[in-house]
Amino acid sequence: MNQMYNTPSSFQESTAESENMTAADATVSSLITNGIDTVYALPGLHNDPFFDSCYRAKNLRVIHPRHEQACGYMALGAALSTGRAQVSAVVPGPGLLNTSAAILTAEGMCAPVLTIAGQIPQADIDRKHGHLHEIRDQMGLASHIAKYTQRIKAPHEAPQVIDQAISAMFSDRPGPAVVECAMDVWARRGAVRPMPANSGVTPPAVDEDAVRLAAEVLSSASNPMIIVGGGALEASQEILALAELTGAPVLSYRRGRGVIPSDHPLAINLPIGYRLWPKVDVAVAVGTRFFVQEKQWGIDKDLKVIRIDADPEAAERLQQPAVSLVGDAAAYTGALVKRLEQSKANKSQKQDLEPHRQWFADRLTPLQPQADYLTAIRSALPRDGIFVDEVTQVGFASRLAFPVYSPRTFLSPGYQDNLGWGYGTALGAQAANPNKAVVAIAGDGGFLYQIGELATAALHSLPVVAVVFDNGMFGNVMRIQKERFGGRYIGAQLKSPDFMKVAEGFGVNGLRANSPKELEKKLGYALALREPALIHVPCGEMPSVWDMILAPRIRG
Missing domain, CATH: 3.40.50.1220 (TPP-binding domain)
Incomplete structure (x- = not known):
């Protein structure tokens, strides 16, 4: 790990002329210099000067979702689908904690996501006064899920901190970074020496x-x-x-x-x-x-x-x-x-x-309706379209059976496998790839984690098509309780809303598909609209694919 936490300031020199600017302006300028064109963020009191700088900046857009978790997931989706550094911004304390699952997922997936977090007044950090959103040792907490953590303590430090964060995110095993700045430091002015764009990490010479x-x-x-x-x-x-x-x-x-x-x-x-x-x-x-x-x-x-x-x-x-x-x-x-x-x-x-391919095709035959639904989605999705997997029965099957034709077009949540990650991630992938089709699948359980982000899709005109498979249960939980615990069901049954009415209420196209053939037709129609859409797919219990994923030891 290339973690830097509470380290002394030892920043490299730049030959550029110093400018008098705020820490917020210096931070935003450094982001733009390093190719950042979008910040996925929710504003708040602690970051007001930072957002004002974003407003005044050229060539920088702010996409604001409805929850901080989506800030992180959108930045993650943009990073996974492009391979480039992406940025989210949140308030301290609950704001950072709300987005921490996305940071943790970025760490597990080696994704270069930079989270900018606000802070209480600098002199009061870790003094336990009870400020709004105060949290003890915020950077120490972040250090457990990020490669690099640092605080901007003065305007002149901002360019170097951003430069170090980007270097850390791409060095060795890539990963996320968290940078914080106190609310009274954002607007503080000082002499700032801008730095050129980060030249990237030079990999070690080939041995x-x-x-x-x-x-x-x-x-x-x-x-x-x-x-x-x-x-x-x-x-x-x-x-x-x-x-x-x-x-x-x-x-x-x-x-x-x-x-x-x-x-x-x-x-x-x-x-x-x-x-x-x-x-x-x-x-x-x-x-x-x-x-x-x-x-x-x-x-x-x-x-x-x-x-x-x-x-x-x-x-x-x-x-x-x-x-x-x-x-x-x-x-x-x-x-x-x-x-x-x-x-x-x-x-x-x-x-x-070929004999092995035929063997797998035969194994897929009883895996219904997942296999046919995946065939329908692949038929409607362009070859370069982006598919976002979720923690659902169709998602598990997609990891084995969904054809993928180019890198960064199959997004799956890695070993964290966190339920509900998908829709916000898909929105970020769409924002970063406006000319590509993006489809996000989900179960009725996982989709409700970020159902409010339908408003984000509508507001920012992000034409992601969400396909929600609705079987009224947490399928994995229900299956395990049935097979291992004698059908003693607890916390597994779900009551979901009328997804068609929900879509209509958010101003999103709502469609229903009752079969794989209908799904292919409705998905093709929705993708052609280039507007946000939700396709509701009522379904029942689906067969398990886990015997093909968690296979027993075969050697050694």
């Missing part, structure tokens, strides 16, 4: 000796497999070249989906990967925690692992790999391809994956 060793290991493989995660999203071409050179199937699950298109002959999903796992002799793990393979499927002495990861600590967390390549995924994968092409020593053969 050619390590690449040579990795190439030797991979060249000896008869049945290699490539496993990709979120850290491989910018290395699509290199990974595809490596796969085609070695004949290795490429396994992606959730964050890594789309690194190579689902319709590529070498693309495989989690169940097929599990089926192949016993015979894999070399696994190349690119930008992935590799948790499923190491902790669930198992590894034995006959399986060698090559890890490519920006995080220098990644290789030490589980079993020691045969080779660890620390740095940029595209650079290392490209170097590995080059080395293999030069050596021409690779002995692996392209595997025939």
Whole structure:
């Protein structure tokens, strides 16, 4: 971690002329200099000067939702769908706590989200006077869910703090940052020396000796497999070249989906990967925690692992790999391809994956209606459209069965798997990608977490289409209580509103689909409107997909 909390000010110098400006103006100017064009935020007393600076700034828009959780989720959706730094702003105390689940999710998903939080008067911080929104050790709290935390204590510090936050968000394993500023400091004036745009983090040089060793290991493989995660999203071409050179199937699950298109002959999903796992002799793990393979499927002495990861600590967390390549995924994968092409020593053969694809298709047949609903959505959604997964039965199935054709078009909440994250995340993805179609699925339970954000979609003309599968229950909870606790149901049944009337009340297009065929038709219509829409899909209890996700240990 590159965390900086309560560290002394030791800021780099700039040759720019100093200007007399407020801390708020210096902060906003620094954001714009670094390419930030949108702030997802809710105003409040502690941040009034900051918002006034946003108002006066050119080329900066503020999108305000109805709840602080959506500030964080919108920034997260924008970051996940673009790979660029995004910013949210909230008041201190309850405001930061309301958005903390989104920050935690950003930490788990390695997303560069900067949260700007207000504070009580600087002299009173942590004095327990009882100020509005006062909270003890706000930055200490944030340090548990963010890579970088810092306070702007004077106007001249603002450019350097923003610069350090951006550097931290992209260094090693990317992640979120939290910056706070006291309410009386925002309007304080001083001499500020602006800084140029952050030049980015220079990845470590490629270790050619390590690449040579990795190439030797991979060249000896008869049945290699490539496993990709979120850290491989910018290395699509290199990974595809490596796969085609070695004949290795490429396994992606959730964050890594789309690194190579689902319709590529070498693309495989989690169940097929599990089926192949016993015979894999070399696994190349690119930008992935590799948790499923190491902790669930198992590894034995006959399986060698090559890890490519920006995080220098990644290789030490589980079993020691045969080779660890620390740095940029595209650079290392490209170097590995080059080395293999030069050596021409690779002995692996392209595997025939069609029998496995047919096996999975047969497994999907009883997984209804999820499979047909996913087919309907994929048929209506353009190839480059963005699909936002949710913690719902259709969402779980989508992680295995929804075709994805390019990086950053399948957004899934990572290991936090937090219910209700989806709609706000989709709104942020739409705001950052105005020319793309965005579809967010949800269950009737999860959608009510952010149902008020239908107002945000209507106000800001964000044409996300929300597909709400309504079965009157928390499906996972109900299933577990049925199977493991003798049907002693508690906290599982739901009473939802009339979603059509809710949509109408918010000024959003409301549609209903009673079958997969109707869903495909209604979704195509809604996407063509380019207006916010909600499609209500009444449904019953759905079969579990978890036996294909939480498969038992098979090696080691």
